[in-house]
Amino acid sequence: MFALEALKMLLKKPFTWKYPFEPIEVPEGFRGKPEYDEENCIGCGACAAVCPAEAITVTEDAKVVLTLSYADCTFCADCEKACQWDAITLSKEFELATLDKSQAIVQIEREKNVCEGCGGTISAVEQMDWIKEEISEIKDNIPADDLEAITKLCPECRRDKAAENIISEVYS
Amino acid sequence: MALKIPIGPQHPALKEPTNFSVELDGEEIVDAYVKPNYNHRGMERLAEEKTYPQVLVLYERICGICSQIHPQCFAQATEDALGIEVPERANYIRTIMCELERVHSHLLWAGVGAHELGFDTGLMYLWRDREAVMDILEMISGNRVNYKMNTIGGVRRDIDERKIPMLLEALDAYVPQVDLYANAFTKDPTLRARLEGSGILTRKEADELCVAGPTARASGRDVEVRRDDPYAAYEEVDFEVPVVDDGDIMARAVVRLLELYQSINILKQALKNIPEGPIQADIDEIPEGEGVGRIEAPRGEVIHYVRSDGSWYPERTKVRAPSYVNIPALIPMLIGDTVAEIPITVASIDPCWSCTARVAIVDTNKKTEKIMTFEEIRSHYG
Amino acid sequence: MDENQLIEDLEEELGRALLEHYIQRKRRVFIRINKDANRKMARLIKEKYNGFICVMTSVDAGDDLELVYHFAIEGEEGRQINLNVTVSTPKNIPEIKTITDIIPGSAYPEREAQDMVGLKIIGLPDPSRLFLADDWPEGVYPMRKY
The missing domain is CATH 3.90.1010 (Sufe protein. Chain: A)
Structure with missing residues (x-):
C-alpha cells in the first residue's frame, strides 16, 4: 500500500512551503504585530491596563509615553479590543525576529497636563480633550468648581481638595 | 542485582x-x-495576581496543544462561580474548537507514536494531514496555537457563515485519510507486533488510579466527560464513546483513531446546527463564589476550580490536567x-x-x- | 440518584459531620464536612456512590487551611455528579488523615497539598515531595498567602 503511495507522491509537488524563499500567506483575521495609529491614540493607557503580558507600559515623566515591546507581546489582541479609538490594531506581519532587542519597541509620546496641586500627571492632553467633550453633555449637573478641578488637578489632589472643603464646611 | x-x-x-x-x-x-x-511553573500562584481575562491568556499557555481546552475550562469554572449564562452560539463555537483541537491532537499523537516506533513515514503523513486542521484553526481563530477564542461569558470571535461549507468539505476529506491510518495501525504486522500486548494497564489498576481519557477507555474504564457531564453544546450532538478492554498500547491507539471519526462526526453536526445569536454574555458584577469546570481534553479529563472573593482577581485557582x-x-x-x-x-x-x-x-x-x-x-x- | 437525593443520603450517612451543603446547578454539589469524616466520605464515594477522585485543591484561607476534594460520582441517566467536599483544619494543627489507602488515585493530589500549603497528610504511604524540588527549603510553602 505504501509502495503505491510512494510512487504517487513522487509525482506530486512537495507538501512543505519553501519559506523563507517564498512568502507565506496568512488568513484574514490573523493576529500579528500590533501597530499603533499615532493620530487616533489619545494616550489613555487602556491597552496597557488590559495587557496580560505587561508588554505595554505607561511612563509619565516629561510626557506620557506608551511603550510596546514586541519581545513580550503574546498577540492576544486584548489591546485591540480595549481601544475605543481604533488606535491599535494587529497587523498581518509576523516576521519580528531581530538581533537587537531595543529595535523591537514602539513608543507613543503624548504631551501631558500637569496637576496644579502636586505637579504630577493628570492625563495626556488628548485624553483631557476627550474628557471635556464627554462631560460637556452633563455639564449642568456638575458644580462649576468641580468642573474646573477635573481639568486642573489630578485625582489625588481633587480628593484632598474635596476633603478640605468638607472639613472647612463642617467647622465654619 | x-x-x-x-x-x-x-x-x-x-x-x-x-x-x-x-x-x-x-x-x-x-x-x-x-x-x-x-x-514546575507556578502558574496557579501567578494566576492569583492577574485579572480573570488575563488568566485566560496565561492558562492558554499551560499547554500548546490544549490551548483551547484550558482557557475554556477556566472560563466555564469562572462562569459557574460568577453565575454567568453563556449564549448558545458561543457554546457551539466552543464545541467546534474543542473537537478541531482533538482531531489535531490525536493526529499529532499518532505521529509521535509512529516516530517512537521508528515508523517515520507515518509521522510525515500524519503531520502533513494535521497541517490541514491547523490551517482551519488559524482561519477561525487567527492563530495556529494559542487561539484566544475564549472570554469569560462566551467567545471572542464568530465563525463566518461563508466559511462553513469549506470547513465541511475539509472534514469530509479527512475520513479516507483516517481510514488509511486506522488500517496501517491495526493491520501492519510490524506495528501489531510492537503494540499488541505491551504496556498493559488492567481495568482494576485503571480504576484504582482514577486514570482518564483514552488511556482509561482503552482499559475498559468507561469515563468520558463529554457524555457524563456535558458542557458547551455536547448535550445537543450525538456521538459514541469507543471503549476497548485490552488495555495495551494497541488499544490506546485504536481508541484514539476511533475518536477521530467521532470528532469529525460531532464537528459536522455542530457546524450544520450552529444557531444564530450573540457570542458573549454581559457581566454586571463579580459575586463571591466557587465553580468547577470539567472538560474532556484529547488526553482525558481537565478540571479547573475557581474561587472568587468578589474582586477582579481570583482567590484560588486549581488546574488538573489529564497527565496528572x-x-x-x-x-x-x-x-x-x-x-x-x-x-x-x-x-x-x-x-x-x-x-x-x-x-x-x-x-x-x-x-x-x-x-x-x-x-x-x-x-x-x- | 439526583442531586437532592444525594444531599438527603449524605445527611443520613454523615449526620452532624455534614456542616454545609448547596446545589449550585445541575451536576454541581458543594458540601463542607468535619475533617475527621473525610475517610468515611472516601469510603462512601468508593463503595456506595461508585465514584472516583478527580483532584484536590489546597487553599490557604487565613487562619485555616482547606482541602477541597473534587469527586465525580454516578448520577442519574448515565451522567456524573461533581461532588466537591471541603474540609478545613486550623493552621496550627495542619493535619488531615489520608484517603490514599481507600482511593489509590489520591496519592498525587495529597502529596501536592503537602508541598504547596504544608498540610500534613497522616498515613500517606510515600510522603516524599512531588512537585517541589529536592533542594527547596523546608517549611516554605509556595501557595501560602496569609
Whole structure:
C-alpha cells in the first residue's frame, strides 16, 4: 500500500512551503504585530491596563509615553479590543525576529497636563480633550468648581481638595 | 542485582522534561519511579495576581496543544462561580474548537507514536494531514496555537457563515485519510507486533488510579466527560464513546483513531446546527463564589476550580490536567516490559508534562546516585 | 440518584459531620464536612456512590487551611455528579488523615497539598515531595498567602 503511495507522491509537488524563499500567506483575521495609529491614540493607557503580558507600559515623566515591546507581546489582541479609538490594531506581519532587542519597541509620546496641586500627571492632553467633550453633555449637573478641578488637578489632589472643603464646611 | 537506569529529564525519546528511573533485571523492567518535579511553573500562584481575562491568556499557555481546552475550562469554572449564562452560539463555537483541537491532537499523537516506533513515514503523513486542521484553526481563530477564542461569558470571535461549507468539505476529506491510518495501525504486522500486548494497564489498576481519557477507555474504564457531564453544546450532538478492554498500547491507539471519526462526526453536526445569536454574555458584577469546570481534553479529563472573593482577581485557582492521573499509571504499564518498549509506552498515554508540572527550580538529586553535569557528559562522550 | 437525593443520603450517612451543603446547578454539589469524616466520605464515594477522585485543591484561607476534594460520582441517566467536599483544619494543627489507602488515585493530589500549603497528610504511604524540588527549603510553602 505504501509502495503505491510512494510512487504517487513522487509525482506530486512537495507538501512543505519553501519559506523563507517564498512568502507565506496568512488568513484574514490573523493576529500579528500590533501597530499603533499615532493620530487616533489619545494616550489613555487602556491597552496597557488590559495587557496580560505587561508588554505595554505607561511612563509619565516629561510626557506620557506608551511603550510596546514586541519581545513580550503574546498577540492576544486584548489591546485591540480595549481601544475605543481604533488606535491599535494587529497587523498581518509576523516576521519580528531581530538581533537587537531595543529595535523591537514602539513608543507613543503624548504631551501631558500637569496637576496644579502636586505637579504630577493628570492625563495626556488628548485624553483631557476627550474628557471635556464627554462631560460637556452633563455639564449642568456638575458644580462649576468641580468642573474646573477635573481639568486642573489630578485625582489625588481633587480628593484632598474635596476633603478640605468638607472639613472647612463642617467647622465654619 | 537490579540495574537502575535514569531516563530524563532530557531524553531523546521524550520531548518534555521529566525524571524517570527504571530498575531492570536483565531486559525486564521490575520497578519504575516517576519524579515530575524537574520543572514546575507556578502558574496557579501567578494566576492569583492577574485579572480573570488575563488568566485566560496565561492558562492558554499551560499547554500548546490544549490551548483551547484550558482557557475554556477556566472560563466555564469562572462562569459557574460568577453565575454567568453563556449564549448558545458561543457554546457551539466552543464545541467546534474543542473537537478541531482533538482531531489535531490525536493526529499529532499518532505521529509521535509512529516516530517512537521508528515508523517515520507515518509521522510525515500524519503531520502533513494535521497541517490541514491547523490551517482551519488559524482561519477561525487567527492563530495556529494559542487561539484566544475564549472570554469569560462566551467567545471572542464568530465563525463566518461563508466559511462553513469549506470547513465541511475539509472534514469530509479527512475520513479516507483516517481510514488509511486506522488500517496501517491495526493491520501492519510490524506495528501489531510492537503494540499488541505491551504496556498493559488492567481495568482494576485503571480504576484504582482514577486514570482518564483514552488511556482509561482503552482499559475498559468507561469515563468520558463529554457524555457524563456535558458542557458547551455536547448535550445537543450525538456521538459514541469507543471503549476497548485490552488495555495495551494497541488499544490506546485504536481508541484514539476511533475518536477521530467521532470528532469529525460531532464537528459536522455542530457546524450544520450552529444557531444564530450573540457570542458573549454581559457581566454586571463579580459575586463571591466557587465553580468547577470539567472538560474532556484529547488526553482525558481537565478540571479547573475557581474561587472568587468578589474582586477582579481570583482567590484560588486549581488546574488538573489529564497527565496528572495518567502518569502514575505508567508504573504498572512499564513493569514487566522491556527497555525497548519504554518510549512507546510512555508516548502511549500521550503525556503532557507541561500540563502536569506547573515553580521553576532546577532539580538536584542529593541521594547516592551520581547525576552528571552537562560538562561531564560532554567530556565523557565528546 | 439526583442531586437532592444525594444531599438527603449524605445527611443520613454523615449526620452532624455534614456542616454545609448547596446545589449550585445541575451536576454541581458543594458540601463542607468535619475533617475527621473525610475517610468515611472516601469510603462512601468508593463503595456506595461508585465514584472516583478527580483532584484536590489546597487553599490557604487565613487562619485555616482547606482541602477541597473534587469527586465525580454516578448520577442519574448515565451522567456524573461533581461532588466537591471541603474540609478545613486550623493552621496550627495542619493535619488531615489520608484517603490514599481507600482511593489509590489520591496519592498525587495529597502529596501536592503537602508541598504547596504544608498540610500534613497522616498515613500517606510515600510522603516524599512531588512537585517541589529536592533542594527547596523546608517549611516554605509556595501557595501560602496569609
